[in-house]
Amino acid sequence: MFDPLFIAQLLLNGLVVGAAYGLAAIGLTLIFGVLEEVNFAHGELYMLASYSLFAAVSFLGLPYGMAVLLVLPIMALVGFGLSQAAILPNMERPFEVTVLSTLAVAMILQSIVRLTAGSTPVNVDTVFETMTFEIAGILFFGQRVLILIVALLSIIAFAVFLRYSRIGLEMRAVAQNRLACQMVGIDLKRIANWSVVCGVVLTGIAGVTMAPLFDLSPDMGVAIVFKSFAVVIIGGMGSAFGAVVAGILLGVVEAFTTGYGSVAVSEGLFFIIMILVLLIRPHGLFGRTVRI
Amino acid sequence: MIPRSPYLIMLWWPILALAIASTGPSQYVLHILIIAGIYVILAQSLHLVLGQLGLLSLGIPAFFGIGAYAETLLSVHFGLDSLLSLVLVAGITFVSGLVIGVPSLRLSSHSFVIVTLSFAMLLQVIAFHWVDVTRGALGFPDIPAPSVLGFSWTDKTSWLIAILILDVVTFAAFIRIKTSRFGRALAATKGNEDLARAVGFSTFRVKLLAFAISGTLAGIAGTAYAHYITFIDPNVFGFSVTENLLIMVVLGGSGTVFGPMIGAVVFTVLPELLRFSPEFRSLLYGVLLLMAMLRFPLGLGELTSRFRRKK
Secondary structure (H helix, E strand, O other): OHHHHHHHHHHHHHHHHHHHHHHHHHHHHHHHHHOOOOOOEEEEHHHHHHHHHHHHHOOOOOOHHHHHHHHHHHHHHHHHHHHHHHHHHOOOOOOHHHHHHHHHHHHHHHHHHHHHOOOEOOOOOOOHHHHHEEOOOEEHHHHHHHHHHHHHHHHHHHHHHHOOOHHHHHHHHHHOOOHHHHHHHHHHHHHHHHHHHOOOHHHHHHHHHHHHHHEOOOHHHHHHHHHHHHHHHHHHHOOOOHHHHHHHHHHHHHHHHHHHHOOOHHHHHHHHHHHHHHOOOOOOOOOOOOOO | OOOOOHHOOOOHHHHHHHHHHHHHOOOOHHHHHHHHHHHHHHHHHHHHHHHHHOOOOOOOOHHHHHHHHHHHHHHHOOOHHHHHHHHHHHHHHHHHHHHHHHHHOOOOOHHHHHHHHHHHHHHHHHHHHHHHHHHHHOOEEOOOOOEOOOOOOOOOOHHEEEEHHHHHHHHHHHHHHOOOOOHHHHHHHHHOHHHHHOOOOHHHHHHHHHHHHHHHHHHHHHHHHHHHHEEEOHHHOOOOHHHHHHHHHHHOOOOOOOOHHHHHHHHHHHHHOOOOOOOHHHHHHHHHHHHHHHOOOOOOOHHHHHHHHOO
């Protein structure tokens, strides 16, 4: 039961899934941090990325890498569309208008996928899935290693983008003080579009790398949005760093509770951790103090 | 804002429903009317928090599900009189509303939306996995017919009458709340929370009480649903109820008195008339909701801000 190898294996699995959770949650927290808008279509965007990957692999017969390269620009376009239809028009309106608009987008995306791909779960096969190698008794699966590498690279690349690019600088400025940014001539709409597109692409990267691990179904977004919200709330809304830390934390918690208990326990535990964090630190572990 | 005799105007729905029922329609038409009647109660539940307080609660299915499961367990295990168990369930959902409300209402309005949604999802997870009590994914088939003071019914006409009575009672309660001192406290809290607090309202208590009453209404709808459909499973906690309710309340007009009631009836009947598949209905609802938000986010955005400017 408390075999060190088993524990190390669980830890590794948790890190992998946690990195992907963190990556997906950055997509959500970025939009909140910069624009203070909650994107309820988040889970469906993740689902859309996974299904687009499935379509590219199964129907177009593309190899996994090519399929990913095809899906990500599509996600960028979808992000732009989301920004135009549901986020930009509602920036000056009460927050619940954006919540309802993005919920509407979620309903549209989910029913489109249901109408085109059907409701039966599907599966994406990649070459990495069957690839396994063993180091010191711990099993490494190709796809999981890929997830870890891609997630870490994306997070680092995004951090560099935020830190050093002009757009990244402007995003951080808008997050700090929107009014002051408008006064010094930062184009708020442009930054809003960039933030939403970046957020959706990051969500998409998480979606396409995680897709081969689990069965896909049109309602998978509900579980994703639940986990991403938990990650974002625990990490502190608007904090990218918090999202990564909380994502990994929850990934590891999930791996251990599923390893020693059941999936139900881990889902319940997510929620309980979320409520506890909210009660003790209403702004999350890294809210307010560390912003994007 | 409130018509002179809202108690009379609200009777349009029971009168309309009974008029249709009196023409001897098919069982299917009666079924649609009954479902519309259940949605009228649920719409009132969301309307109380969203329309009166501007709180977007996505946790209505939590209370709907608690109500359905509590009623089922009470009638299967104890065989209580339905009126008695209805009162018990109302109490249970009211207390659940307090329990869920205390942590959720302390949060920012963004987090409130997320946490109320999470509560519904957590309860669904519990319903799936606490097999000893809830029978898990199998659900409860053959829930016994309700019996009130020894009188029991299963036919759809009696059901329609029973649901219409519940509709009238809950809507009357809603108007009573809206026109009471508590209703003015709600309006004050929605209009300007700091000001309301400054003039002596405990806005947290006001919100908590409204949230718990909203939960009670959803719980009552849940009991009716469980007895009428005679089968429940963890999907009663599902998101599709919220989806329908948002369309009904928001498109019906959450800033108005009768809007959500009209929305509940229209958006139950319309998809049936047009014979949409659930997928297509969801697509259409999504497009309608998005367009409504873009063109006239009335009741939510525009109406509240107009209301604020007047103050």
